[in-house]
Amino acid sequence: MPVSLSQVSTTPAAGAAKSALTFQELLFRLQGFWAERGCILQQPYDVEVGAGTMAPETFLRVLGPKPYRVGYAQPSRRPADGRYGENPNRLFKHTQFQLILKPPPVNVQELYLESLEAIGIDLLKHDLKFEEDNWEWPAGGAWGVGWQVMLDGLEITQFTYFQQCGGMDLDPICAELTYGLERIAAFLQDVDSIYDIVWARDPETGAAVTYGEVRLAEELQFSVYNFECADVPRLWEHFNSYEAEARALLDKANALLADEKASVVEKRRFPLLATYELALKCSNLFNLLDARGAISVTERVGVIGRIRNLAVGVAKAYAVQSVA
Amino acid sequence: MAEFLLEIGLEEIPARMIAGAEVELGKRVTDLLTRERLVDAGAAVKTFSTPRRLAVLAEGVRAAQSDIEEQLTGPSWTVAFKDGVANKAAEAFAKKVGVDVSALEKVTSAKGEYVGATVKRAGRTAGEILTAELPKEVLTLYWAKNMYWRAGKPERFVRPVRWVVALLDSVVVPVEIAGIAAGNASRGHRVLHGEAPVVIGAAGEYAEVLRRAKVVVEVAERRHLIRKALDKETRGVAGARWREDEPLVETVVHLTEWPTVLLGNFAEEYLTLPEEVLVTVMRDHQKYFAVEGKDGKLAPHFLTVLNTEVDAEGRAIIQHGNEKVLVSRFKDARFFWDVDQKTPLAERVESLKAVTFQKELGSYAWKTEQNLRVARDLAAVVEAAGVAFDRASLLKAVELAKADLTAELVKEFTELQGIIGGLYARAQGLSEATAQAIYDQYKPASTEDAIPGAVEAQLLGIADRIQTITAMFGIGMAPTGSKDPFALRRAANSVVKILAESELPLTLSDAVAAGGNPSQPSDKNKDVARMGHPGSSDVAAFLRERLHFYLKDVRGFAYDVVNAVLAAGADDVRDAIARAAALTAARRSEDFAAISAAFKRIKNILRQAEEKKFSIGAAGGVKLAPEAQQLADAAAFLAPKVAVLRAERAYGPALAEIATLRPVVDAFFDKVMVLDPDEAVRGAHLGLIDGVLKGFSGIADFSEIVTG
Numbered sequence A: 001m002p003v004s005l006s007q008v009s010t011t012p013a014a015g016a017a018k019s020a021l022t023f024q025e026l027l028f029r030l031q032g033f034w035a036e037r038g039c040i041l042q043q044p045y046d047v048e049v050g051a052g053t054m055a056p057e058t059f060l061r062v063l064g065p066k067p068y069r070v071g072y073a074q075p076s077r078r079p080a081d082g083r084y085g086e087n088p089n090r091l092f093k094h095t096q097f098q099l100i101l102k103p104p105p106v107n108v109q110e111l112y113l114e115s116l117e118a119i120g121i122d123l124l125k126h127d128l129k130f131e132e133d134n135w136e137w138p139a140g141g142a143w144g145v146g147w148q149v150m151l152d153g154l155e156i157t158q159f160t161y162f163q164q165c166g167g168m169d170l171d172p173i174c175a176e177l178t179y180g181l182e183r184i185a186a187f188l189q190d191v192d193s194i195y196d197i198v199w200a201r202d203p204e205t206g207a208a209v210t211y212g213e214v215r216l217a218e219e220l221q222f223s224v225y226n227f228e229c230a231d232v233p234r235l236w237e238h239f240n241s242y243e244a245e246a247r248a249l250l251d252k253a254n255a256l257l258a259d260e261k262a263s264v265v266e267k268r269r270f271p272l273l274a275t276y277e278l279a280l281k282c283s284n285l286f287n288l289l290d291a292r293g294a295i296s297v298t299e300r301v302g303v304i305g306r307i308r309n310l311a312v313g314v315a316k317a318y319a320v321q322s323v324a
Numbered sequence B: 001m002a003e004f005l006l007e008i009g010l011e012e013i014p015a016r017m018i019a020g021a022e023v024e025l026g027k028r029v030t031d032l033l034t035r036e037r038l039v040d041a042g043a044a045v046k047t048f049s050t051p052r053r054l055a056v057l058a059e060g061v062r063a064a065q066s067d068i069e070e071q072l073t074g075p076s077w078t079v080a081f082k083d084g085v086a087n088k089a090a091e092a093f094a095k096k097v098g099v100d101v102s103a104l105e106k107v108t109s110a111k112g113e114y115v116g117a118t119v120k121r122a123g124r125t126a127g128e129i130l131t132a133e134l135p136k137e138v139l140t141l142y143w144a145k146n147m148y149w150r151a152g153k154p155e156r157f158v159r160p161v162r163w164v165v166a167l168l169d170s171v172v173v174p175v176e177i178a179g180i181a182a183g184n185a186s187r188g189h190r191v192l193h194g195e196a197p198v199v200i201g202a203a204g205e206y207a208e209v210l211r212r213a214k215v216v217v218e219v220a221e222r223r224h225l226i227r228k229a230l231d232k233e234t235r236g237v238a239g240a241r242w243r244e245d246e247p248l249v250e251t252v253v254h255l256t257e258w259p260t261v262l263l264g265n266f267a268e269e270y271l272t273l274p275e276e277v278l279v280t281v282m283r284d285h286q287k288y289f290a291v292e293g294k295d296g297k298l299a300p301h302f303l304t305v306l307n308t309e310v311d312a313e314g315r316a317i318i319q320h321g322n323e324k325v326l327v328s329r330f331k332d333a334r335f336f337w338d339v340d341q342k343t344p345l346a347e348r349v350e351s352l353k354a355v356t357f358q359k360e361l362g363s364y365a366w367k368t369e370q371n372l373r374v375a376r377d378l379a380a381v382v383e384a385a386g387v388a389f390d391r392a393s394l395l396k397a398v399e400l401a402k403a404d405l406t407a408e409l410v411k412e413f414t415e416l417q418g419i420i421g422g423l424y425a426r427a428q429g430l431s432e433a434t435a436q437a438i439y440d441q442y443k444p445a446s447t448e449d450a451i452p453g454a455v456e457a458q459l460l461g462i463a464d465r466i467q468t469i470t471a472m473f474g475i476g477m478a479p480t481g482s483k484d485p486f487a488l489r490r491a492a493n494s495v496v497k498i499l500a501e502s503e504l505p506l507t508l509s510d511a512v513a514a515g516g517n518p519s520q521p522s523d524k525n526k527d528v529a530r531m532g533h534p535g536s537s538d539v540a541a542f543l544r545e546r547l548h549f550y551l552k553d554v555r556g557f558a559y560d561v562v563n564a565v566l567a568a569g570a571d572d573v574r575d576a577i578a579r580a581a582a583l584t585a586a587r588r589s590e591d592f593a594a595i596s597a598a599f600k601r602i603k604n605i606l607r608q609a610e611e612k613k614f615s616i617g618a619a620g621g622v623k624l625a626p627e628a629q630q631l632a633d634a635a636a637f638l639a640p641k642v643a644v645l646r647a648e649r650a651y652g653p654a655l656a657e658i659a660t661l662r663p664v665v666d667a668f669f670d671k672v673m674v675l676d677p678d679e680a681v682r683g684a685h686l687g688l689i690d691g692v693l694k695g696f697s698g699i700a701d702f703s704e705i706v707t708g
Helices: A014-018 A023-035 A108-118 A181-189 A211-229 A232-258 A264-268 A272-291 A297-322 B015-035 B088-097 B126-139 B203-212 B219-234 B246-253 B268-272 B275-285 B312-341 B345-354 B364-384 B391-400 B408-412 B419-427 B432-439 B455-474 B488-501 B508-515 B523-531 B536-554 B559-567 B573-586 B590-611 B626-647 B651-659 B662-671 B679-696
Strands: A068-077 A093-102 A128-132 A135-137 A142-151 A154-165 A168-180 A198-201 A208-210 B002-010 B045-050 B053-061 B068-076 B105-109 B112-121 B161-168 B260-265 B289-292 B298-306 B356-358
Touching: A023 A068, A023 A093, A023 A108, A023 A181, A023 A198, A093 A181, A093 A211, A108 A128, A108 A154, A128 B015, A142 A168, A154 A181, A154 B312, A168 A181, A168 A297, A198 A211, A208 A211, A211 A272, A232 A264, A232 A272, A232 A297, A272 A297, B002 B015, B002 B126, B002 B203, B015 B045, B015 B053, B015 B126, B015 B246, B045 B219, B053 B203, B068 B088, B068 B105, B088 B112, B126 B161, B219 B246, B219 B260, B219 B298, B260 B312, B268 B298, B268 B312, B275 B289, B275 B298, B275 B312, B275 B419, B298 B312, B312 B408, B312 B419, B345 B364, B345 B391, B345 B419, B356 B364, B364 B391, B364 B455, B364 B508, B391 B419, B391 B432, B391 B455, B408 B419, B419 B432, B432 B455, B455 B488, B455 B508, B455 B536, B488 B508, B488 B536, B488 B573, B508 B536, B536 B559, B536 B573, B559 B573, B573 B651, B590 B651, B590 B662, B590 B679, B626 B651, B626 B662, B626 B679
Parallel strands: none
Antiparallel strands: A068 A093, A093 A168, A128 A142, A135 A142, A142 A154, A154 A168, A198 A208, B002 B053, B002 B161, B045 B053, B068 B112, B105 B112, B260 B298, B289 B298
16 A cells, blocks of 8 residues: 555656756846836845844834835844754755835735746646734734745745834834745755755856855854854853943933934934844844853843843834934 | 625635634624614525635615604603694704604603604615625624734724625625725636636626636535545545544635645655654644555555646646655654654753743743652552552653653644653653653643543643642632633643543542642742742632533533532542432432432521521430431431442442432421420431431532422
8 A cells, every 4th residue: 555655756847947947046036026016126134134024124114104115135044043054954044035015015915926927936837825824023022914825835935914013003014025035946946955956057058056055164164153162151242242332322312312402413313223233233142142052041031122122122213213 | 685795805814713704794794684674584694705705695685674663752742832832842853853843743651741753764775774884894803813904004804805795686785895895896716717807797696606716605615625525535545544634624624715635645764753743744734634544554645735726737746846845844853853862851851950831930840850749649649549550650751751842853843742752752762651651641631632541641640730730829820710821720620530530549639739738939939938829728629610610511410410419529539420420310310309309408497597506406315206206217227328338339329228218308397397496306306307417418418409
């Protein structure tokens, strides 16, 4: 009765996989698709973040009434997920293509499906489901409801209608689409390991450069650093130092924004965006400390609370500043 | 008479919420139509749902309400008419109700004479009513989680409303819901039909029109299609069966509009992973059905329910994609399994210090120490009763029970905690009794679940739960009302169930005693002990309440039987069940009903006597009436027999013996005045009935039994 291994289906579209988009073409297509639909294309945020949501293009732009549409590829660091480059499916740093549509168009799901067609997925040949998956980032006072989009059993996108951010109700709300680029590329190219993804192909010779060639060393070395080398007392020092600076700025911001005599110009030039970067630094340091096993269970809630105070504090001040 | 169709088109509704919403919408529309006299009372409606829509179809809807005449009453006649002439008050009333003053009439009631008016009210049309009333009926549907989507936040709903169809036969009802004007255009399957509108020509054609657009709107039909397709696909593997999984069937029914089923395979090498892990990956993470061979063992196949219908090429692509995902998850699981083996459970116990059990109490290392203490006490009682079990294996299991909390595989599959610990214990060469006890420690997970089979596992399960309950009570975390954040009721239900369905020689008070003093927090929280927390009597009362629940709600005994039995003793769980069963059988006899009534009477008399401060005397030295003497003799004769039967737990025969008292008891109450004016006689009577009550209430307090 048991089947032999040969009965397990082999690649049905081996030819198709070869003609599949490279990693960078995948990104081009998504960027092009959404740019044609009115999105600004931003560059990745140049401070360490755990997810595209944390970049200010999402976290701060979703606040307030002003419509905004933006897309960007965000390298997202999760130190504890590192596997020294040995696990074919897990990465310390993966790439999210993050999209914010504020307010969401009524045909946002249809647009999303078109974007899948644009990256070479023929929906008539696949099984697609929107399965409930709600999202929250407690340290950012942010949550939303939505789906994980499942394609042939693989989660390829997180689709969220943001409801709150920085502890504040959003109005209008926005749709956040997060495409997992490595997963989608591995799916399109039908490779078993992320490291085998073709990142780019030489247009003349057709020679492939793989994801592993581009990123494997980084995965290995950062796993070593995150798990073995990162200096715990120093990480705490950095954390405390960034937190102190952010705290001081935030206190100043709050005083200034509440000051009726202060001019609009003065309020608008206050560096809340820089304050937010300091909060992001704290968040990344927390993740590093966590990967080092340096945060006891009892400490954990307290440290997350400190980050939350900064992130939510900046968001609240930003909301006031943007209408000053 | 028309057919009315309402369809609310939505972005994908969470599968778990659809069934409830479909029922509620059907009820709301039925109630509305009935309330507005648009259908006859008791009219039924059909309901439909898919992930993208909720719909209701009602037949026999009137085009309009019938006109009605109403008699309205106004001011007092003498106030409104002076000498038969209408004044301001009459005019105001006439204006208010919309009739001419000349049409006002005199109405005489018990309170006096009043101005009356007969008002004809034209019935509103169905269209008017539905347009006005439907939006709030729809928008107040209950959802476990809601969202805003429109600017200005005008409404919350489970997901954005994208279209509305509202038809009376083929006429659009111009209702607007969440900013969407109703029309006759529905939508079909996202991929198989595409975005072209699906026009519903007439309400009654709804299901058929959507079927042509590749949507099966009837839930029961999708369920049937899925089950048939699962059977059919499984026939592709000789001798195989798909594992029945009703909750999973319901989930996929609500994830699909046009379901088909596909069989996939995985390499046999993964069958070396524990079945529990394989099934969890397939069922919980991928929503796949597991397939088993003739021997009941897992076969290297799975079934996935698609929300589409594809050609052979598509099937191959989808099968390949699903197989890849599954294998990568299996690989992950195997990776975690291998990594976890590098640190045996015994070495993990130390790291439990870093895992919080409850922040005021301590870590899981603390919890483990406490569990050991409780388990030792329980083991001593069981040993003393001569029940054989492997004490060393039990204590090893208690020591290692929580160690899998630090395992990678448990972090990945939290629902397998305990089970994974048990599997690791077996893989690491611990005794079978230890491994099985760790594996079974969370059984029973509910009142329907079976209890663990082995004594070691039963004792671990009781020790762990009674320790949790006692410790939580100690820091004031006892459940109140609907609040039970630590699921202590479920824990106590499991303790009762294990005691009830095992052969452990343990009583509830043994469990309470082993749990110890509730105020025993960990070292760092010594101050908690001074906070004046409840004692073990509260834990005892809590367990007794759970025993009551078990007898009544799980075993289905009548509430009066449960009260009667527990009043006579609530410590030995299995004994209480045996007494309840015997009492349930005995109460049907007429003699027994009379005895119950007599015992109630005895209790009342004794209560009166106590209120009047009558003393209870001894029977000796007073000449009793013959009926009293007969009762005394019969009781004296029966008491030792009943005591022997009770000791033998022969409750049926014991109750039958007690029932034979009926003639003498009846005669006694017929002929004897219990509260005799003579103090000595009265004292003797009271002594007699008090003796009867005490002597025969050891099995149950019969006075609790509700009679005819």
